[in-house]
Amino acid sequence: xxxxxxxxxxxxxxxxxxxxxxxxxxxxxxxxxxxxxxxxxxxxxxxxxxxxxxxxxxxxxxxxxxxxxxxxxxxxxxxxxxxxxxxxxxxxxxxxxxxxxxxxxxxxxxxxxxxxxxxxxxxxxxxxxxxxxxxxxxxxxxxxxxxxxxxxxxxxxxxxxxxxxxxxxxxxxxxxxxxxxxxxxxxxxxxxxxxxxxxxxxxxxxxxxxxxxxxxxxxxxxxxxxxxxxxxxxxxxxxxxxxxxxxxxxxxxxxxxxxxxxxxxxxxxxxxxxxxxxxxxxxxxxxxxxxxxxxxxxxxxxxxxxxxxxxxxxxxxxxxxxxxxxxxxxxxxxxxxxxxxxxxxxxxxxxxxxxxxxxxxxxxxxxxxxxxxxxxxxxxxxxxxxxxxxxxxxxxxxxxxxxxxxxxxxxxxxxxxxxxxxxxxxxxxxxxxxxxxxxxxxxxxxxxxxxxxxxxxxxxxxxxxxxxxxxxxxxxxxxxxxxxxxxxxxxxxxxxxxxxxxx
Amino acid sequence: xxxxxxxxxxxxxxxxxxxxxxxxxxxxxxxxxxxxxxxxxxxxxxxxxxxxxxxxxxxxxxxxxxxxxxxxxxxxxxxxxxxxxxxxxxxxxxxxxxxxxxxxxxxxxxxxxxxxxxxxxxxxxxxxxxxxxxxxxxxxxxxxxxxxxxxxxxxxxxxxxxxxxxxxxxxxxxxxxxxxxxxxxxxxxxxxxxxxxxxxxxxxxxxxxxxxxxxxxxxxxxxxxxxxxxxxxxxxxxxxxxxxxxxxxxxxxxxxxxxxxxxxxxxxxxxxxxxxxxxxxxxxxxxxxxxxxxxxxxxxxxxxxxxxxxxxxxxxxxxxxxxxxxxxxxxxxxxx
Ligand code: SF4
Ligand code: SF4
Numbered sequence: 093x094x095x096x097x098x099x100x101x102x103x104x105x106x107x108x109x110x111x112x113x114x115x116x117x118x119x120x121x122x123x124x125x126x127x128x129x130x131x132x133x134x135x136x137x138x139x140x141x142x143x144x145x146x147x148x149x150x151x152x153x154x155x156x157x158x159x160x161x162x163x164x165x166x167x168x169x170x171x172x173x174x175x176x177x178x179x180x181x182x183x184x185x186x187x188x189x190x191x192x193x194x195x196x197x198x199x200x201x202x203x204x205x206x207x208x209x210x211x212x213x214x215x216x217x218x219x220x221x222x223x224x225x226x227x228x229x230x231x232x233x234x235x236x237x238x239x240x241x242x243x244x245x246x247x248x249x250x251x252x253x254x255x256x257x258x259x260x261x262x263x264x265x266x267x268x269x270x271x272x273x274x275x276x277x278x279x280x281x282x283x284x285x286x287x288x289x290x291x292x293x294x295x296x297x298x299x300x301x302x303x304x305x306x307x308x309x310x311x312x313x314x315x316x317x318x319x320x321x322x323x324x325x326x327x328x329x330x331x332x333x334x335x336x337x338x339x340x341x342x343x344x345x346x347x348x349x350x351x352x353x354x355x356x357x358x359x360x361x362x363x364x365x366x367x368x369x370x371x372x373x374x375x376x377x378x379x380x381x382x383x384x385x386x387x388x389x390x391x392x393x394x395x396x397x398x399x400x401x402x403x404x405x406x407x408x409x410x411x412x413x414x415x416x417x418x419x420x421x422x423x424x425x426x427x428x429x430x431x432x433x434x435x436x437x438x439x440x441x442x443x444x445x446x447x448x449x450x451x452x453x454x455x456x457x458x459x460x461x462x463x464x465x466x467x468x469x470x471x472x473x474x475x476x477x478x479x480x481x482x483x484x485x486x487x488x489x490x491x492x493x494x495x496x497x498x499x500x501x502x503x504x505x506x507x508x509x510x511x512x513x514x515x516x517x518x519x520x521x522x523x524x525x526x527x528x529x530x531x532x533x534x535x536x537x538x539x540x541x542x543x544x545x546x547x548x549x550x551x552x553x554x555x556x557x558x559x560x561x562x563x564x565x566x567x568x569x570x571x572x573x574x575x576x577x578x579x580x581x582x583x584x585x586x587x588x589x590x591x592x593x594x595x
Numbered sequence: 596x597x598x599x600x601x602x603x604x605x606x607x608x609x610x611x612x613x614x615x616x617x618x619x620x621x622x623x624x625x626x627x628x629x630x631x632x633x634x635x636x637x638x639x640x641x642x643x644x645x646x647x648x649x650x651x652x653x654x655x656x657x658x659x660x661x662x663x664x665x666x667x668x669x670x671x672x673x674x675x676x677x678x679x680x681x682x683x684x685x686x687x688x689x690x691x692x693x694x695x696x697x698x699x700x701x702x703x704x705x706x707x708x709x710x711x712x713x714x715x716x717x718x719x720x721x722x723x724x725x726x727x728x729x730x731x732x733x734x735x736x737x738x739x740x741x742x743x744x745x746x747x748x749x750x751x752x753x754x755x756x757x758x759x760x761x762x763x764x765x766x767x768x769x770x771x772x773x774x775x776x777x778x779x780x781x782x783x784x785x786x787x788x789x790x791x792x793x794x795x796x797x798x799x800x801x802x803x804x805x806x807x808x809x810x811x812x813x814x815x816x817x818x819x820x821x822x823x824x825x826x827x828x829x830x831x832x833x834x835x836x837x838x839x840x841x842x843x844x845x846x847x848x849x850x851x852x853x854x855x856x857x858x859x860x861x862x863x864x865x866x867x868x869x870x871x872x873x874x875x876x877x878x879x880x881x882x883x884x885x886x887x888x889x890x891x892x893x894x895x896x897x898x899x900x901x902x903x904x905x906x907x908x909x910x911x912x913x914x915x916x917x918x919x920x921x922x923x924x925x926x927x928x929x930x931x
Contacts, residue, residue, distance in 0.1 A: 210784070213758055213782050214781070214782040214784060214864050214865050214885070215865060215885055217883070222883055223835050223837065223883075225835065225836055227836050229855050233855050233856050233858075234856050235856075236819075236820045236856065237820065237822070237826075237852055237853065237856050237857075239821075239822075239823075239826075247823065247826075249848065249849050249852055251852065251856075253851075253852055253855060253856075256855065462791050462794070462795040463795065464795075465795045465796060465797075467791070467792075467795060467859070468792070468856070468858060468859050489787075560784060561782075561784035561863065561864045561865070562784050562785065562863045562864070563863060563882065563883065564833075564861060564863060566785075566788070566854075566858035566859065566861050567784065567785030567788055567861055567862070567863035568785075568788070569788055569858070569859070570787065570788050570791050570859070571785060571786075571787035571788040572787050573786050573787030573790075574784075574787060
């Protein structure tokens with residue numbers, strides 16, 4: 093028997109009195125919602141993804157969008173979404189795909205943490221008048237320094253420091269590969285990070301020639317598919333990141349649909365044109381922690397121990413112990429990706445159900461490394477669902493050295509988090525390889541907007557630090573005294589190692 | 596010198612306190628027991644907690660001598676504890692695998708008593724030195740212990756305006772661990788970070804106040820990592836990156852290495868601090884000098900104080916008085 097159609101997800105309405113029939117919406121919508129039939133504007137709301145491209149381009153504000161215009165019989169367990177997923181799967185027999193991060197309504201811990209400020213007993217510091225230091229070093233640090241007296245009676249430093257990345261702000265941009273996003277998107281980000289003095293990840297997609305000018309600000313990634321990896325690639329990066337897992341889909345590999353593999357992508361990734369790029373779930377040369385340590389060392393050898401090597405893991409239940417294992421290798425930083433981390437495409441069941449929130453992961457990794465007395469020897473980079481400068485301040489106070497942002501940087505270039513990246517039709521020219529769409533993203537304005545965002549957040553961070561009487565980022569790191577939990581249960585407070593409000 | 600001038604100097608600054616905490620430390624006061632660690636303990640009573648402390652100490656070494664610290668009732672000072680002192684020799688064979696076994700035994704027993712034995716608090720644990728403190732005005736605390744009857748070659752004194760733990764004797768300054776004593780004017784906004792750092796290096800914070808981390812940081816960096824005093828100060832109140840960037844390569848490398856390695860030891864917030872050890876003192880402020888610090892130097896003696904008036908009380912004729920720059924250490928060494 094036919095299952096029929098499911099109700100509309102979004103309904104687009106046109107205020108016909110306002111509309112001037114300029115047909116910009118027709119040109120702009122890559123999903124085919126709008127049609128121009130002999131001067132008449134025809135709509136097919138079923139195709140809408142709520143990317144807001146038409147709405148933002150309409151000169152008359154004539155377009156309105158409503159989510160779930162058709163009600164189901166309300167039921168708290170059998171939500172509309174639960175019913176629709178079943179209908180879809182019984183139709184196709186397939187795994188459900190979804191884009192962007194975890195969309196389930198778990199409480200957001202960030203929103204239950206509050207920051208501190210000075211009153212009376214210590215003065216707050218005004219960042220406009222006093223120096224405020226956000227410079228951050230990512231990389232191995234020695235446990236202690238050793239000195240030797242020389243003949244002139246001076247002391248010489250004999251400890252040698254490992255190479256560190258020097259960031260002017262603790263905000264970096266996470267790995268989004270060329271392939272998953274367009275070259276214009278990647279170039280915009282690259283230009284922005286080199287301007288503000290921070291770094292970005294290449295993702296598992298190789299390094300396109302047009303990014304070479306920004307290579308000193310690039311962290312190149314080695315993932316399980318080894319796409320795009322050769323010595324030229326490793327040598328060009330400022331640092332190397334081994335990707336073990338990803339917060340949006342811990343435990344499974346990556347999938348770039350063949351539609352997104354155009355000729356340029358295929359060259360950069362070193363894979364055949366139009367073929368699906370599938371990264372295996374595990375690295376087949378890493379079946380244990382010592383295998384990982386060997387790969388870290390191997391990459392360091394290959395690049396003459398000149399570059400920091402990071403290891404990225406998804407935030408899973410045992411993340412603290414895993415991070416402690418990574419800290420014992422020659423790795424310089426551990427990247428923890430929380431379960432709200434974004435992605436181009438992930439099986440929905442993973443995206444919404446596997447892994448733990450980044451806030452808890454940072455705190456438990458920081459605590460474990462502290463207990464083992466090795467916290468300062470390795471850097472912690474946190475990612476997955478960081479939305480504003482307060483989230484960054486809270487992440488650092490929970491123990492992170494720096495953060496990666498991903499989705500936020502895309503939003504700065506136009507993305508409206510419609511979650512359809514896996515379809516390759518992004519009307520903002522971000523998650524697509526279609527030439528006409530990619531052209532919509534202007535590199536100059538894209539990079540300016542991303543740089544603006546990082547600047548704005550950096551300012552806000554210095555204001556927050558100044559208000560807390562702190563003039564250097566080191567003194568915020570792991571400083572849980574400056575956090576309180578609001579409406580968090582005792583178990584969570586304990587994991588986060590913070591006191592409740594008023595205590 | 597004896598403690599009478601110190602008492603006068605500190606009492607001059609009564610309006611900086613609230614009569615809820617004052618204290619003194621003097622070095623060189625126990626010449627009869629130069630090789631013993633002088634443990635000063637506050638007992639709530641001398642029955643239960645004391646027998647536990649006796650047991651613990653006897654396990655780790657020999658109590659050479661012990662007595663109640665002589666005190667003299669003061670009308671304005673309410674007695675809360677019985678101050679006691681032990682002269683203790685640790686048995687270093689009991690601490691295997693340590694380069695400094697005696698000190699490690701002392702740290703272990705001090706932390707063990709303070710966090711594990713109710714009604715006992717060790718507030719002084721160095722050789723040939725001792726802390727005397729209580730909740731009260733500076734002159735009352737001085738008279739309570741008859742500070743003027745002790746003769747020392749280094750003195751620190753502190754008057755407290757408590758906000759966190761008012762009236763608690765343990766919360767008064769100086770704070771001490773082994774040879775290190777600290778007096779501190781200010782509030783450490785980086786306390787959470789510093790605390791984690793010292794705790795991950797084996798110290799336990801038990802005084803519910805920020806100042807104790809300073810003592811532990813000095814012990815960790817100075818004794819365990821063997822950093823000279825000026826480098827310790829560079830770690831706790833480092834140069835700004837702007838300054839470091841414009842230094843000569845050698846200086847730059849050194850300062851960068853200190854900031855990277857000792858980032859979690861860096862102290863933020865307003866502070867003026869003086870730290871003493873048997874061989875000298877060092878005073879410094881936070882990097883933007885949010886608390887005062889004045890230095891007087893007559894060639895033989897070095898004075899560091901929050902107020903010039905206090906220095907002039909001790910030495911009215913002193914000529915060389917100056918204010919050090921933010922974050923710059925003032926170091927005085929004992930010359931024999
Ligand atoms: S963009 Fe707006 S004004 Fe132009 S045709 Fe579409 S709805 Fe009408
Ligand atoms: S990047 Fe993805 S989520 Fe953002 S607008 Fe494009 S398709 Fe939608």
